[in-house]
Amino acid sequence: MAETFTLEIVTPTGVVLSEEVEEVYAPGEEGEFGVLKGHTELIGNLTIGRVHYKSRGTSGEIAITGGYAEVWPDRVNLLVDTALKADEIDLNEAKRELDEAERLLEGLSLDDPDYKKTRDTREFARAKVEVAGRR
Amino acid sequence: MATLSDIKRRIKSVKNTQQITKAMKMVSAAKLRRAQEDIIAARPYADKIQGLVASLSKAAGPETNPLFLKPEPEDGEKTPRLELVLMASDRGLCGGFNSTLIRTAERFIRENSSKEISLNLIGKRAFEHFKDRERVKSRALGIARPSYALAEEIATELMDGYLSDGSDEVYMIYSEFKSAITQRPVVQKLLPITPPKEEEQGEETYEEFIFEPSQQRVLDSLLPKFVVVQVFRALLETAASEHGARMTAMDSASRNAAEMIGHLTLLFNRARQAAITKELMEIIGGAEALKG
Numbered sequence: 001m002a003e004t005f006t007l008e009i010v011t012p013t014g015v016v017l018s019e020e021v022e023e024v025y026a027p028g029e030e031g032e033f034g035v036l037k038g039h040t041e042l043i044g045n046l047t048i049g050r051v052h053y054k055s056r057g058t059s060g061e062i063a064i065t066g067g068y069a070e071v072w073p074d075r076v077n078l079l080v081d082t083a084l085k086a087d088e089i090d091l092n093e094a095k096r097e098l099d100e101a102e103r104l105l106e107g108l109s110l111d112d113p114d115y116k117k118t119r120d121t122r123e124f125a126r127a128k129v130e131v132a133g134r135r
Numbered sequence: 136m137a138t139l140s141d142i143k144r145r146i147k148s149v150k151n152t153q154q155i156t157k158a159m160k161m162v163s164a165a166k167l168r169r170a171q172e173d174i175i176a177a178r179p180y181a182d183k184i185q186g187l188v189a190s191l192s193k194a195a196g197p198e199t200n201p202l203f204l205k206p207e208p209e210d211g212e213k214t215p216r217l218e219l220v221l222m223a224s225d226r227g228l229c230g231g232f233n234s235t236l237i238r239t240a241e242r243f244i245r246e247n248s249s250k251e252i253s254l255n256l257i258g259k260r261a262f263e264h265f266k267d268r269e270r271v272k273s274r275a276l277g278i279a280r281p282s283y284a285l286a287e288e289i290a291t292e293l294m295d296g297y298l299s300d301g302s303d304e305v306y307m308i309y310s311e312f313k314s315a316i317t318q319r320p321v322v323q324k325l326l327p328i329t330p331p332k333e334e335e336q337g338e339e340t341y342e343e344f345i346f347e348p349s350q351q352r353v354l355d356s357l358l359p360k361f362v363v364v365q366v367f368r369a370l371l372e373t374a375a376s377e378h379g380a381r382m383t384a385m386d387s388a389s390r391n392a393a394e395m396i397g398h399l400t401l402l403f404n405r406a407r408q409a410a411i412t413k414e415l416m417e418i419i420g421g422a423e424a425l426k427g
Contacts, residue, residue: 010179010180010183011180011283012177012181012286012363012364012367013173013177014176014177014179015176015179029347029348029352030347030348040345041341041343041344041345042344042346042347043187043341043344043346043347043353044347044348044353045347045348045352045353045356066356068353068357070183077183079180079184
């Protein structure tokens, strides 16, 4: 059995998750990265997406918006603006948000001031749909 | 002299008031507890961000990001412009809470009268006081607990103003929550960012760390977050202070009402006794006259 380390997901409104896990996959700014125990010390920017973790046969997923990952050999802290577990997401609501954002995005040009915001909304909606849909 | 029914009416009205102040005290106590929980819940995140900024900014130096140090404007003779954020509450009936904050702001404005000050007011009470001044922006808090989204909105607006050269400095005045009885107004410089000092027992240094994509990129995205976190903390502290102040104010109002009821009851009994005595005198007087 793989060795475990502590995964903590912290948002401005509280600690969302604190658990012993074996593996974590997080969406880094330059692509997804995985962490096992004993990883090199690292600080990385996170983008919107899914955090995936495994521990003792069970696994979990959490949808996050951007933030930071702080990786120590024996623990991982994720500092993010928002983090939602599968049971906190309304799948239909998230699907509706995703459709709405995609529709809006088609009408926006790349240099529209709202473009980035709408794209972020879409990405987060997509992450929520993926997390909730897998339940 | 007040008649019996007059006094009775007054006792009843004071009792009604007391019921209201008691209820308000209970509500504030419940809200205060929630607000304190919010402060505690926000702490881990804020501490982490602060630790990261402290460590990274020491390595990076102040010239690396305009949020630390803005290049001097070329026409150096301009009056410095300062944006002041004042956080107060939407509603009154909370003792000296708002007036203390407003007084602090007034003093701050006097001390910085050489600068061009624009006000950014949060909470209706602050706006009502300063609405006749020039360069005033304001927003109401609403009844909900302060959300991180609200802090983000306020902080983004402040940073945009600062970076687009609308202001040279940003300060905020908020109420620090010490306890339900003590709240202290605080003046804090928000922008340009003063790098926080590292904790004394600094076991958590990030010197050995790899940064992805790069240390500078991480710091650049971290600094705006740091500003938001500070605004968020100030909002939470102010909200907790407001509820604390209201709870204390309503508690003493309830006690004053009880005292007043006691006083009025005494008056009522005295007046009743006087009326009885007077009636007796009349009866005795009448009887005496009949005996005659």
